Amino acid sequence: MFDVLIKNGKxxxxxxxxxxxxxxxxxxxxxxLEGASGKQxxxxxxxxYVSAGWIDDHAHCYEKLTLYYDDPDEDGYKTGVTTVIDAGSTGADNIRDFYNITRDKKTNxxxxxxxxxxxxxxxxxxxYISKVNKEALFDAVHDLPDFIVGIKARESHSVVIDNGIKPLLAAKSYAALLGNLPVMVHVGANPPELKDIMQAMGKGDVLTHAYNGKPNxxxxxxGEIKEFIYDAYDRGVIFDVGHGTDSFNFKTMRIARDHGLDPKSLSTDIYHRNRENGPVYDMATTMEKMLxxxxxxxxVIRMVTFAPADNFHLLNKGRLRPGKDADITIYNVTDGEKTLTDSNGNTETGHQLITPIRTIVGGTVYDLEEQHV
Structure with missing residues (x-):
């Protein structure tokens, strides 16, 4: 007798x-499972369809911020996502508070x-480079080893101002000292130049917003792929979608796909505004764009299950296998029409609709259809 038995899925x-x-x-x-029964x-x-629980490895869900924030459950289990990884909303000063808030959430x-x-x-x-403080960061990682799964460096001009790739180099150095903790790098407007950023990245580093439509x-x-992009991809830099308000372009994505530059992982860069007003809305819509x-x-399912779990060493997630966490997404895929919008306002009509209907987090079942009644 199982606590929960999922029957006749695919x-x-x-x-x-x-x-x-x-x-x-x-x-x-x-x-x-012949002869099996379950309490539920x-x-x-x-x-x-049944898959390992969807994982979003780029979200912003620390509710006390004013720029990019959300409730993790609005980005998580309510949309079929069993695990969210907040991508750098908090630093050493406030990450402990973020951790405490998230202990009451249903989403991992x-x-x-x-x-x-x-x-x-x-x-x-x-x-201000003085905000990069090694001792404070090391103390936070030491205090929260099961919560902090990597380091985030946002490398665009509005963030670093005149500091170029110094924050990224610090992140790389600290990550190595902490046992090769994964590093995710946000890219955007220059300077710094994308070429300089990518030359500083190595195998296992995650480039998010990889498929944006920006000049940088x-x-x-x-319409050609810049040569240094191939070099980074070939040496093992991980390309992550990181859709967001400004960072996903249909044309860029197709050019990259046609040249073998497939993303390893698919993430949303979701927060309350692009969830409520688009163009992101949720993980399922982002998956529909990849279809x-x-x-x-x-x-696409691999991009939101095994891949992000592998990126950030979540060894008990992202896999349907005995002994792994009971994080599972149950969803439908149906024919239909839906307007899909990228971050530059380009629209296309999608013909495959993905609809999560149940989310199971740590063995607890949440019926999404009941929530929408």
Whole structure:
């Protein structure tokens, strides 16, 4: 007898799947669990899809900020996302408070610590290099080793002002001293130049906003991929979508795909404003955009499950496997029409709709259809 039994589901590859959950872990998984029963049974009637819980490795959900903030549950379990990683909203000064707030959330919440100790209290948090404090950051990581999963450096002109890639170099140095903690790098308007940023990045570093349509992006004015982009990709820099209000472009994404520069992970860069007013809205809409530019459902599901878990060493998440956390997303994929908008206001009509219907976080089932009644 399982605590929860998912019956007659299918994987993103259209294979039958049934899952048994006890407590907070997956304990059995097979195309058919013969003779199984559960205290709570979810019969999907061979219609709905089942995947490991969706993970968004770039969100902004520290509710006490004024620029970029949200409730983690609005970005999380209510939209089919079982785990969110806040991407640098907080630094050493306020990340402990963020941690305390998130303990009452239903969604799993982790954080990348901002290399600037104040976090994003203001847009230019790295305009003063004195805000980069090694001792304060090390103390925070020591205090919250199971919450802080990486370091975030925002490398665009409005953030660093005249400090160029100094914050990134500090992040790289600190990460190495902390045991190769992953580093995520935000890119935007220059200076600093994207080429200089990427030359400082190495294998396992995460480039977010990789597919933006800005002049300082991967595509030049002739629609060609800049040569240094290939160099970074080939040496193992991880390309992450990081959609956001300003950082995803259909044309850039297609050019990159056609040249073999596929994203490893798909994230939203969601916060309350682009969730409520677009163009992000939620993870499912962001996934629909990836289907629209030509990726298959299995490719997209990997981008929001195994890939972000691997990026940030969340070894018990992102996988449907006995012994792993019982974080599961159940969703439908149907034919229909929906207007999809990128960060530059370009619109396309999508024809595949992804709708999460249940989110399971640590073995607890949340029925999303009931929430919308």
């Amino acid at each position: 994987t993103e590859r259209e294979q039958p799947i049934e899952i048994g959950i006890n407590g907070s872990q997956i304990t059995a998984l097979a195309p058919k 049974e979810i019969d999907l009637h061979h219609e709905a 919440v982790y954080a990348l610590i901002n290399i600037g100790r104040t976090g994003i209290l203001a847009q230019d948090e790295l305009g 992006g991967m595509v030049d004015e002739h 629209q530019v030509g990726y298959t459902l299995p490719e």
